Amino acid sequence: MTRERDFADPRIPNRDECVLRYLLDRWADERTDKAHIVFADGEEWTFGELQKMVRAKAAGLRELGIKQGEHVAVWLPNGREALIAFYAINYIGAVFVPFNTAYRGNLLEHVIANSGARFLLVHPDLIPRLSEVDLAALERLVVTSGTQPASAPLPMTPFESVSGAEDDYLPLDHPIEPWDIQSIIYTSGTTGPSKGVLSSYLHMFSNAGPESWPMVGEDDRYMCVAPIFHIGGMGPPFVMLARGASVAMIDNFSTDEFWSVAKATKSTMVFLLGVMATFLLKAEPGPGDRDHTVKKAFMVPLTGDAPAFTERFGVDIYTIFNMTEISSPVVSEANPTKIGTCGKVRDGVEVRLVDRNDCEVAIGEIGEMLVRTDRPWAMNSGYNANPEATAEAWRNGWFHTGDAFRRDEDGYFYFVDRVKDAIRRRGENISSFEVEADVCSHPTVREAAAIAVPSEYSEDEVMVVVAPVPGQTIDPRALAEFLIDTMPYFMVPRYIRVLDELPKTPSAKVMKAELRTEGITADTWDREAAGLRVRRESFSA
Missing domain, CATH: 3.30.300.30 (ANL, C-terminal domain)
Known part of the structure; x- marks a missing residue:
């Protein structure tokens, strides 16, 4: 069925192709009984079931006083409640702002202040850490299931009681647009205070949409093992929602259980970050090595073990370069033969390698990668409440990744190092x-x-x-x-x-x-x- 275009600019997809609320409503109508979320214990949520849950929770969030465009902080481990919170917050046009569950002390205080949030959805076990820090603009804690604390530094509302009539979800101040902010994801903070990356719906869509990840289709099921406060954990549900496809939400990565969980959840694709692929290859061979449903895997970085991984596990390997702030500018073909590459520049993206003065380096020389896109809003909208860091990263009209690369004569890119490392x-x-x-x-x-x-x-x-x-x-x-x-x-x-x-x-x-x-x-x-x-x-x- 051909739909009328929402926007004159052909680079901007329709709202029901890239905005979470309209995507969920579309698939709940067109693919009501298709599973969208599956869990390791076998539970499945169809698009229709999920829409009902999300609408009820979204209505409850509005009754709490959460407004469209407002930042809502979420401090939860992976699980059903974190996922429903993510969808419900975006469903009313509010901004999803997850926190790393390891935060405490100064770093926790920093992200609370930076977020500007009035409401914090929090696991009860994390509440004692809040008494150690300045809570800035926070007004209320929405506490998820578990042993409820006897006391807390702010008024509490049980998350299970946050619910409303399904028809109360409808009012919006204005349509949620592709360029509206969808989330604030904090960088890892390995070298200093975390920066909050402002991501629009169009940024999230461009990050792993059809033009950037063409190897992913509507029949795939993406097994997600990363935490939801990380782009690698929050992105997969959105990636598969954009395709009307499904995602298996797993609490964490386990070498011993990886292939059995993939088989149980009927996952067809996985993302192997850092040492995950090494862990799997160095595990003792077993009958589960080929007894699974996985067909495709992203391996980042692509190591010399890739051919051995394909041979042992029967999985096609792809690789990629990406970070929270950008949108998959470099992607490989299946089973690339140039070990160590990140792939080539995809359509719709420009990439330069430059010296410290932003002057382009020659082919084969090492330079910092700069990125920009043809599509408006297809990359980050800056760092939240941090204009200095935004200006530094976006100087001269290009986003500076902070990563050093080299490029060969065939157009393949190779990661060399973080500039600071x-x-x-x-x-x-x-x-x-x-x-x-x-x-x-x-x-x-x-x-x-x-x-x-x-x-x-x-x-x-x-x-x-x-x-x-x-x-x-x-x-x-x-x-x-x-x-x-x-x-x-x-x-x-x-x-x-x-x-x-x-x-x-x-x-x-x-x-x-x-x-x-x-x-x-x-x-x-x-x-x-x-x-x-x-x-x-x-x-x-």
């Missing part, structure tokens, strides 16, 4: 990403973080912090000897520290700032002190 040793620029890839190729290493630490000579020394594969032990000397044979001499780490687990944010990003602050600890092994030195190779004509 680059290491310089003895006159050589070193990619921490490339160091980590080589270190993780050792059979005993499950994950690694490469950081710069001060050198007694000048510039930096390379240090790696590693965690072992379950059941294995990492011998620092044996690892160093392995790396001497596999790495350029100037990249071989001088320092190796072994931990059971690397410190991470709940969005699975390694907290390198914490590791840099700890620096060379008493349990750090020093290759040079152990008498294991690496010498520059010499060549003669």
Whole structure:
């Protein structure tokens, strides 16, 4: 059925193609009995059932006094209540503002103040942390199921009582437009206070819509294992809603249960971020390796293990470069053969690699990636209540990603490092990403973080912090000897520290700032002190 266009500009999709409220209503009408949300325990919500739940909860939020365009803070773990809150908040045209459940102290105080929210939907176990901080503009806590606290720093309303008659959901001050703000997602805060990324509905749609993720269709089911306060956890339901498709909402990633959960939920696609693919490959082979329904997987970053992953698990691999602020500017074809690539620039996006003065670098040289899009509102609308950071990121009309890349003659892009994570040793620029890839190729290493630490000579020394594969032990000397044979001499780490687990944010990003602050600890092994030195190779004509 052909629908009349809402907007004269052909780059702007109709409201019922990109705005959550109208998308849900459309599919509830056209695909009433199709499952949209499934859970690991087997429960399913069809579009029709979900619409009824969302409308009732949205009516209750309006009765609480939440207005269209208002920021509503949500401090919840993954689960049914967090998902209903997300949809209901957007259904009345309010802005979904999730908080990381690990926040406390100064960081919690910072995001509460930055959000400007009057209402906080909160899990009862998190309420004691609120007594430690300034609550800024917060007026009321909406408390989800669980043991209700005897006291709290603000008036409380049980979330289960937030409900209204279905016909009370209708009033809106004005139509919800594609360029209206849909969410504020806070950056991971690994190096400083988190920034709140302002995302419009059109940004979320462009982030993984048909033109950016053409490999995803209406018959797919996306298994989501990331927390809902992260773009990787909040984005999948929206991605699949835009297609009239379904999503399996899983509490967290588990190596041991991954394939069995994928099979039980009939998931067809997954997103493997960071070390997830490594964990799965280094697990003991089992009968579940091919006994599942997954057909497609995004692997980020794309490592040399990709062909082995496809061979073992029977899954087509794609890769991508994206971040909360942008909209998938670089995407690969299926099973790319150029290992380490992020893909090519997709249609509708412009990408430049530049030096520190925003001057373009030559093909093959390293530069910071800048991005802009043809479609209006297809990227972030700035950082909430932070004009300085917005101006810095958007200078000269381009968004500055803070990530260093190189591009080859065929137009493929390769991630080199976060600009701030680059290491310089003895006159050589070193990619921490490339160091980590080589270190993780050792059979005993499950994950690694490469950081710069001060050198007694000048510039930096390379240090790696590693965690072992379950059941294995990492011998620092044996690892160093392995790396001497596999790495350029100037990249071989001088320092190796072994931990059971690397410190991470709940969005699975390694907290390198914490590791840099700890620096060379008493349990750090020093290759040079152990008498294991690496010498520059010499060549003669």
